[in-house]
Amino acid sequence: METRYNDIIFRGLVVEIEHMEVKVGEKGWHPYQIIRHPGGVAVLPLHDDGTVTLIRQLRPAVEEFLLELPAGRLSPGEEPEACGRRELLEETGLTADQFRSLGFIYPTPGICDERIHLYLATGLTQGESEQEPYEDIETLRLPFAQALEMAASGAITDSKTAVALFRAGRWLP
Numbered sequence: 021m022e023t024r025y026n027d028i029i030f031r032g033l034v035v036e037i038e039h040m041e042v043k044v045g046e047k048g049w050h051p052y053q054i055i056r057h058p059g060g061v062a063v064l065p066l067h068d069d070g071t072v073t074l075i076r077q078l079r080p081a082v083e084e085f086l087l088e089l090p091a092g093r094l095s096p097g098e099e100p101e102a103c104g105r106r107e108l109l110e111e112t113g114l115t116a117d118q119f120r121s122l123g124f125i126y127p128t129p130g131i132c133d134e135r136i137h138l139y140l141a142t143g144l145t146q147g148e149s150e151q152e153p154y155e156d157i158e159t160l161r162l163p164f165a166q167a168l169e170m171a172a173s174g175a176i177t178d179s180k181t182a183v184a185l186f187r188a189g190r191w192l193p
Contacts, residue, residue, distance in 0.1 A: 024049070034058070034093065035132075057134035061104040062091035062180040064122070064188050065114050065141045072167050073112050073144075074181065076158045087160065087170070088178035090114075091136070100137035108141060110150045111157050117143025122187040127179050138184045140191070164192060 022043040030037040036056040041049045065073045079086050092107035094100065101119050108114050122138035151157055168189055169175075171182035 028056075029053070053131070055128075055132040055134070057093075057132055058096070059094045059100075059135045059137070060091055061094065061100045061107060061137045061139065062089040062184060063104045063108045063116075063119075063139045063141050064089055064181075064184045065108060065112065065116065065144055066164065066188065066192075067144055067161070068142075070164050070192075071161050072164050072185075073114060073159055073161050074167060074176075075111055076160055078156060086178050087176050088181045089138075089184055091180060101139065104137070104139045104141070109147070110152065111155070112159050113147045113149035114141070115145050115147060116141035117145075120191075122184050125180060125183050136180050138180065138187065140184070140188045164188075 023040045026038060026040045028036050029039045034057065038054045038056055040052055040054065042052050044050050067073070073090075074087050075090055076085050076087050078084075090108050090111040092103060092110070094103050104119060105116070108116060118141070120140040120142070122140055124135050124137045126133075126135060128134065149157070167176070168185050171185045176182055176185075
């Protein structure tokens with residue numbers, strides 16, 4: 021990809037917005053604004069009894085409470101699995117013996133470079149959650165098959181959650 025005129029036009033608490041011009045084949049140069057995001061991790065906690073723990077939390081950007089995986093933003097230099105373990109504990113109080121990678125997704129590649137790493141967590145132990153002061157999270161435990169059906173029917177609208185459920189389904193009976 022050939023670019024010119026790269027300039028950061030906004031620096032926020034979490035993201036930056038970069039303005040650039042990109043050469044699109046023989047169609048010439050075109051302006052783009054790209055949201056630069058540090059990336060994140062989402063974890064699908066699967067209990068020994070075949071249930072999963074999801075969280076329900078307010079997402080101000082869409083003005084709704086969404087049902088989704090425990091997830092969070094990567095800190096500078098942080099390994100994705102370490103971030104996943106931290107977020108799982110903070111948001112649900114769960115710790116896991118095993119983490120299996122479910123790959124990653126780009127949730128909005130048309131405007132943002134955010135990459136979300138997905139994990140399946142097993143060998144779970146329940147402890148106390150350590151939510152951030154700005155979080156109001158409710159946990160919900162339901163059968164994996166029910167969560168998968170909710171993703172397929174559109175009842176779960178969060179993309180990282182739907183993708184992780186479908187990918188995890190490859191390993192489950």
